[in-house]
Amino acid sequence: MGLFKKTETEDVFSYLDEKDIYLDGACQSLRPEPVINALEAYYKEFNSCGERVKYKWGRITDEKVNATREKVLDYLKLKKKDYFVSFTLNTTYGLNLLLSQFDAKKAKIKYVITSDIEHNSPFLSTITFAKKHGIKRKVISRNSDGSVKIKDIPSKSLVVLNAASNIDGRTLKNINEIIKAVKQSGGYIIIDAAQAMAHSKEILEKTEPDAICFSAHKMYAPSLGGMIVRKDFVDLIDTSFIGGGMVDDVDLETYLLSSDNKDHLYTKFESGLQAWGEIIALGAAIDWLEKIPKDKKKILQENEQKLFDFFKEHGTVGEIDKTKEQREKNRTNGRFHLLNYEPTSTMSFYVDDLDSHLLGEALAEDGIMARTGYFCVHYYTDHKMHFPPLIRLSLGYQNTPEQIDKVISELSKIA
Numbered sequence: 001m002g003l004f005k006k007t008e009t010e011d012v013f014s015y016l017d018e019k020d021i022y023l024d025g026a027c028q029s030l031r032p033e034p035v036i037n038a039l040e041a042y043y044k045e046f047n048s049c050g051e052r053v054k055y056k057w058g059r060i061t062d063e064k065v066n067a068t069r070e071k072v073l074d075y076l077k078l079k080k081k082d083y084f085v086s087f088t089l090n091t092t093y094g095l096n097l098l099l100s101q102f103d104a105k106k107a108k109i110k111y112v113i114t115s116d117i118e119h120n121s122p123f124l125s126t127i128t129f130a131k132k133h134g135i136k137r138k139v140i141s142r143n144s145d146g147s148v149k150i151k152d153i154p155s156k157s158l159v160v161l162n163a164a165s166n167i168d169g170r171t172l173k174n175i176n177e178i179i180k181a182v183k184q185s186g187g188y189i190i191i192d193a194a195q196a197m198a199h200s201k202e203i204l205e206k207t208e209p210d211a212i213c214f215s216a217h218k219m220y221a222p223s224l225g226g227m228i229v230r231k232d233f234v235d236l237i238d239t240s241f242i243g244g245g246m247v248d249d250v251d252l253e254t255y256l257l258s259s260d261n262k263d264h265l266y267t268k269f270e271s272g273l274q275a276w277g278e279i280i281a282l283g284a285a286i287d288w289l290e291k292i293p294k295d296k297k298k299i300l301q302e303n304e305q306k307l308f309d310f311f312k313e314h315g316t317v318g319e320i321d322k323t324k325e326q327r328e329k330n331r332t333n334g335r336f337h338l339l340n341y342e343p344t345s346t347m348s349f350y351v352d353d354l355d356s357h358l359l360g361e362a363l364a365e366d367g368i369m370a371r372t373g374y375f376c377v378h379y380y381t382d383h384k385m386h387f388p389p390l391i392r393l394s395l396g397y398q399n400t401p402e403q404i405d406k407v408i409s410e411l412s413k414i415a
């Protein structure tokens with residue numbers, strides 16, 4: 001067997017039963033065969049530790065891990081001279097590594113800014129950041145198209161915003177203008193790209209924030225986190241989360257950080273042994289994502305549109321902009337109420353007089369795997385918008401048109 005088995009692009013989810021309708025990719029995507037094969041090849045053919053091993057297997061691991069670092073930058077069209085890539089557990093871990101070690105005093109930061117629709121991961125880490133540094137935290141509102149008003153961001157702010165939402169997929173439309181404005185006003189900006197990396201990566205291409213955190217498991221890769229960090233941003237990181245893999249020398253009370261060597265900046269955030277196989281398999285996922293045929297992308301878009309049209313026909317769409325009173329009036333316009341303004345791969349809704357959790361269980365009986373609740377966006381969905389618990393359909397390349405027809409047919413029974 002060669003290092004990686006060859007798999008036809010068309011057939012990458014052939015291990016699935018057609019009756020298993022997986023609609024939870026916003027949590028974690030299914031893994032296409034080339035990704036599973038890459039992980040298996042690591043375990044079976046060159047299982048070894050990266051960075052420190054002199055035997056042949058270790059050299060293969062180093063080569064492939066370094067290739068993945070480059071693939072991540074190429075995927076977003078970012079330059080190696082400006083950015084480096086570190087690996088970690090997930091988006092949450094990456095954001096916390098950055099925020100908990102950010103030297104607010106040195107950066108002369110006066111505010112930390114996030115938005116109302118953020119996942120708990122930036123929402124909570126900005127709360128603890130503000131408390132730790134005794135600075136003001138401001139939660140700004142996202143417009144219905146996902147953009148933010150630049151005038152809402154004060155100068156000298158550390159800004160943390162998602163590039164795409166995990167409740168309705170809306171993207172940070174004016175990302176480039178925001179980055180420019182934040183930098184010009186003496187601030188810094190970190191992008192949560194957990195949702196954007198798989199299906200909205202165009203919005204991230206050539207953007208130049210200070211850092212981007214993402215979860216490989218939401219982009220068809222194994223469970224893993226990634227951080228893309230501007231090289232000069234490292235000057236503001238006061239290292240405190242530390243251990244093996246990060247140091248070149250250690251004396252009784254002192255140590256020499258490997259990241260002091262500009263070629264090893266990525267070690268700044270990689271404490272201890274890394275998930276080498278998962279990192280390598282992320283490289284395989286990026287190769288696969290880059291080669292998704294146009295017709296597969298079209299199927300995904302058509303599936304999104306079909307579901308959106310169903311909601312339009314059987315209720316209302318664009319609930320994110322409506323007050324509770326307006327939503328009460330919507331009850332006469334059909335039972336289904338979709339948060340989205342437009343079709344995306346992530347669509348959340350509720351049904352009048354029907355508990356979302358019960359609906360989730362009923363759909364599960366028909367093989368439809370959807371999520372229910374508030375999807376770790378408690379502030380916005382529950383406390384700000386007072387939505388009832390929601391149900392989320394997050395689509396992916398594994399879904400066939402027939403599967404979406406089946407979902408619509410099941411939902412139609414309720415409509």
Ligand SMILES: Cc1ncc(COP(=O)(O)O)c(C=O)c1O
Pocket residue numbers: 026027090091092093119121122162164165166192194195215
């Ligand atoms: C927008 C967004 N940010 C952050 C996260 C946290 O990701 P993880 O749990 O992989 O750290 C999620 C997870 O769903 C998300 O959707």
